[in-house]
Amino acid sequence: MSNIEEQTRQMQYIDLVKEVVERENERLKRRLKCAVVTFGCQMNARDSEKLTGVLREAGYEIIDEETEADFVIYNTCTVRDNANQKVYGHLGLLKSRVKKNPNLRIALCGCMMQEASVIETIREKYKFVNLVFGTHNIFKFPELLYRMLTSDSQIIDIWEDTDQIVEDLPVDRKYSFKSGINIMFGCNNFCSYCIVPYVRGRERSREPKEIIREIEKLVNEGVIEVMLLGQNVNSYGKNLDNPMSFAELLKEIEKIDGLKRIRFMTSHPKDLSDDLIEVMAKSEKICKHIHLPLQSGSDRVLKEMNRRYTKEQYLSLVEKIKKAIPDVAVTTDIIVGFPGETAADVDDTIDVIRKVHYDNAFTFIYSKRTGTPAAARPDQCDEAEVKANFDRVLNAVKEEAMIRNGYLVGRVEEALVEEINAHDDTFVTGRLSNNSMVHFKGDASLIGKLVKVNILEAKGFYYMGEMI
Ligand code: SAH
Ligand code: SF4
Ligand code: F3S
Secondary structure (H helix, E strand, C coil), X not given: XXXXXXXXXXXXXXXXXXXXXXXXXXXXXXXXXXXXXXXXXXXXXXXXXXXXXXXXXXXXXXXXXXXXXXXXXXEECCCCHHHHHHHHHHHHHHHHHHHHCCCCEEEEEEHHHHCHHHHHHHHHHCCCCCEEECCCCHHHHHHHHHHHHCXXXXXXXXXXXXXXXXXXXXXXXXXXXXXXXECEECCCCCCCCCCHHHHHCCCEECCHHHHHHHHHHHHHCCCCEEXXXXXXXHHCCCCCCCCCCHHHHHHHHHCCCCCCEEEEECCCXXXXXXXXXXXXXXXXXXXXEEECCXXXXXXXXXXXXXXXXXXXXXXXHHHHHHHHCCCCEEEEEEEECCCCCCHHHHHXXXXXXHHHCCCEEEEEECCCCCCCHHHHCCCCCCXXXXXXXXXXHHHHHHHHHHHHCCCCCCCEEEEEEEEECCXXXXXXXXXXXXXXXXXXXXXXXXXCCEEEEEEEEECCCEEEEEEC
């Protein structure tokens, strides 16, 4: 079936779901409520917006509180084992609620569902789950939803892979003024520790005209900042009929009138081109922030991780970026405890942290993912040693960020106001171009606006300021 036919078919299912939901609403004399609970990365967050878009269109009331909902969907992540454990925790709590309320419906989707062992567990232990689907057939959600609402048996529909990209289904947005945009799906890199290529499938880029069209539509609706999403945005466009580089795509997006800020993630160091650096340096709209996952600073570990760059290559790339784009913020991801990693390897990682002066870094303890090459290795690390190394890395990250993060004090910077401050409602919280947060006096009327802020004080990972 072509993508357009599929889109039409799913829109028809939304109408069918709407009829069922309306009948239920009348019977209950209230609206059916649905909560979508999201785990994992920004790509999952964007997928959840697609789910809520469909649900809202079908007549559900969307709520945050899962305990109040008639229908709960968990959009799951499996990048580390603790993500899986969280989902099982939630399901355990739901078991007793299902007994009390037989009308409660539960669906599971996302990356974790692409693992055969998880599906087995759900079939055996969580029979009360009504619907299970995966990452490749999320566009079929309206149809699956209809089947769930008109059947009593557990529906499980998981695809191995797909080459389909279905455009133009309804989407909701968490923020009115900023939005994530998928520019590609999947990953071809097969880093030896990582499960993402297995659960998200092969790399597929969206057509540039579809991306531009979506952003133009968002801008018309009031969006001023976009975050371009992909597991490795630097390899965007390679598999298109008319290949186009990520740098070229950015130049096209830059031209969109009314769009004020462009962000993207994630950049794989091995594919970051000089063209991209040049486009960033010249751009008025691309934010001064690059997330450049290091994973490890040891050449041996990097090789075994299949990252395809060395410590020196990484360091010279960062140097080139910092030279071309003054004040750019560099952030990273680091894994501690990869099989066979020694304290000396961790010293190399810390050496990179000291040399790059990261603005921020996300540090993860290696998690064994069944099916990945690293999981099969006999030399898994000792837990206590990993903990000690992890603490060393974390301290280095904190120290460097503390020293680095003072550099904006005394300057006037533009901030996009995102929300009322959680601790003091006479303050608002805005995001600077470099992705740091700044808190300053203000009220709800500023939300979604770009304002000029005098940066007064650095507080580690955030700033205090005053609007001018
Ligand atoms: N595509 C992105 C990363 C997506 S996963 C990239 O390559 O940069 C986000 C982060 O999770 C990774 O950067 C890595 O640091 C971490 N991660 C992935 N697999 C992991 C594992 N098995 N154990 C611990 N951390 C992992
Ligand atoms: Fe995982 Fe590597 Fe792909 Fe990132 S680039 S998603 S770490 S395999
Ligand atoms: Fe998790 Fe899937 Fe993202 S495994 S990190 S939600 S791509």
